[in-house]
Amino acid sequence: MAREWDEEYDVVVVGSAGGALTCAYLSAHAGLSTAVVEKTSRVGGMAAYSGAALWLPGTQVQRREGVDDSTDAARTYLRALLGEDNAEKREAFLAEAPALVRRLEDDPALAFRHQVFPDYYERPGRVPGGRSVIPADLDPGELGDLLHLVRPPVDRDRAGQGNDTAVPLAGGRALIARLLLAYHRTGNGTVRTHTRMEELVTEGDRVTGIVATGRDGRRLRVRGRRGVLLAGGGFEHNDALRRDHGVPGDAAWSMAPAGTNTGEPLTAALALGAATDLLDEAWLCPGLVMPDGQPAFVCGLTGGLVVDAHGARYANESLPYDRFGRQMAADPARIPSHVVFDDRTGGRFPGVALPPPGEAAPHLAAGTLARADTLQELADLIRVPAKALTATVERFNAFADSGADEDFGRERDEYGHWFGEPVLQPVRKPPYYAARLILSDLGTKGGLVTDAAGRVRRADGTAIAGLYAAGNTSASFTGSRYPGPGMPIGTSMVFGALAAKDLIGREPHRLSAVG
Structure with a gap:
């Protein structure tokens, strides 16, 4: 026809x-x-x-x-x-x-x-x-x-x-x-x-x-x-x-x-x-929540640690983004997660993200970033158990001091080192910050x-x-x-x-x- x-x-x-x-x-x-x-x-x-x-x-x-x-x-x-x-x-x-x-x-x-x-x-x-x-x-x-x-x-x-x-x-x-x-x-x-x-x-x-x-x-x-x-x-x-x-x-x-x-x-x-x-598959990645509510693609961290709703680490934070995204997807308690870091960056996100996260002030005003003088106060702000968060950070700091992440081997792979040295940095300098992470993707x-x-x-x-x-x-x-x-x-x-x-x-x- x-x-x-x-x-x-x-x-x-x-x-x-x-x-x-x-x-x-x-x-x-x-x-x-x-x-x-x-x-x-x-x-x-x-x-x-x-x-x-x-x-x-x-x-x-x-x-x-x-x-x-x-x-x-x-x-x-x-x-x-x-x-x-x-x-x-x-x-x-x-x-x-x-x-x-x-x-x-x-x-x-x-x-x-x-x-x-x-x-x-x-x-x-x-x-x-x-x-x-x-x-x-x-x-x-x-x-x-x-x-x-x-x-x-x-x-x-x-x-x-x-x-x-x-x-x-x-x-x-x-x-x-x-x-x-x-x-x-x-x-x-x-x-x-x-x-x-x-x-x-x-x-x-x-x-x-x-x-x-x-x-x-x-x-x-x-x-x-x-x-x-x-x-x-x-x-x-x-x-x-x-x-x-x-x-x-x-x-x-x-x-x-x-x-x-x-x-x-x-x-x-x-x-x-x-x-x-x-x-059922996607090219996954962690997404940093921006002040406008949209995600920024996080491809690597240069500091801090990531915790779930229980205040616990669950993976090597320096994994390639898709691999870390799959760790997030494995448990509902990991969405959202939080990147916990200290004042060595002046409140700026300790990682590489697109679009660039920028200064802390807009994030603090929008509630996508929390700041507190103590870990206990920070835990209350992000609604995770204070005792667990404090213990997690103390354990992480001990790994940073020794240079070896005994839980997840964060220092071992080439990918993590590509974004900056050292891979492991202690989180001890108040005030403390927590940036919100959700599970994003680069497409199905x-x-x-x-x-x-x-x-x-x-x-x-x-x-x-x-x-x-x-x-x-x-x-x-x-x-x-x-x-x-x-x-x-x-x-x-x-x-x-x-x-x-x-x-x-x-x-x-x-x-x-x-x-």
Whole structure:
């Protein structure tokens, strides 16, 4: 039956973060007309808020900067951590990562460098100092009129401000800006913001486009002659889906930008019989409650200790954030928790958080930070048993004096030392402070089951022709583990690239429904 389309392209990409823009750029660079469909007014999603460490092992970036990394070392590390689950996707990821970086750096708009940032587990194949690469900073002037499309830093975005034109774009904003610039320069790419994807359109058993709603409320039918990539994030801002699937935390506590990631791409694919996995999983992290009630992503502590509702420690506070988040999720008494510290910081939060926590005064006024002259008074303010809190701090101080955390080994791992020395500092200098921690996340990590080419599968293992997924719209091949910094964005980019390779290499009539 003939279809009436409002717009037609070779490739339609739903979403605008790392994996989406990687697929869009590679498709457009190959000469395919491509549309990026973004629900909000800005591109970049959660990736724009990130530091954009990319877990892309064995690339030319590591080699030219003298980092002792290789594809074989990364394979050893992933096998030791994940076993043989999803081996096909693991091998596809490992093979494609170096090739992808090489292709991207062939474009003058795209440049990367190594950044020291340790892997998150002590396993064979771990690289001292880490193997992450990050995008080079970018002068805002190079973007011209495209700058207004790039999502600002989290603090400015939450305040309704745009990008600072006097400050180079760094981290996630540099990644998004560079990919956007490269995409724009192909001459084959369109970006459509304020456009919410709602349904997938099929002809026979093949996906040929989407139905979306534009800013004016008008429904649009957008054709993707070769296929559609769903890379519009997870469903972390959807309370009902989180509750239905048992995802830890709360939609209000997610770090994802407001108005994003409510699960429409997932729901649309489910209507076509797509298989799913890991729907109860998320990329977890502790969240420091800010004066406006929103969370700040805590990626590491430089002092203090963390206690639960019983006034007790329950984990190594210097664990990588996802691992600490999983410790929080294991017991309701740990949400909220409190970071207890003393006046050596002048009341400033003793850790690295995004957005930066700032001075103590706004937190004290908002009640997100407590201050007292004694531990007993502090315990009353945060409603934990005073005797237990005092004993916990005294025990911790003894560990700090000796340099060895006998309960949780906080001083032992490379990750904890990366944020500052010493890892263990006594808490003895009044006044004392307690900052509130909740369980936040960087997005859900369960979603559509895909194959090594990024094609969405049904429960029987066959592929839904013309439909691809990447990033948090798809189920991560790392399962419940978070191997290292930049794994979410790195894998999203790689599987976005693999989807592009499949889209570029096949004419519509040659697409097979069998994976």
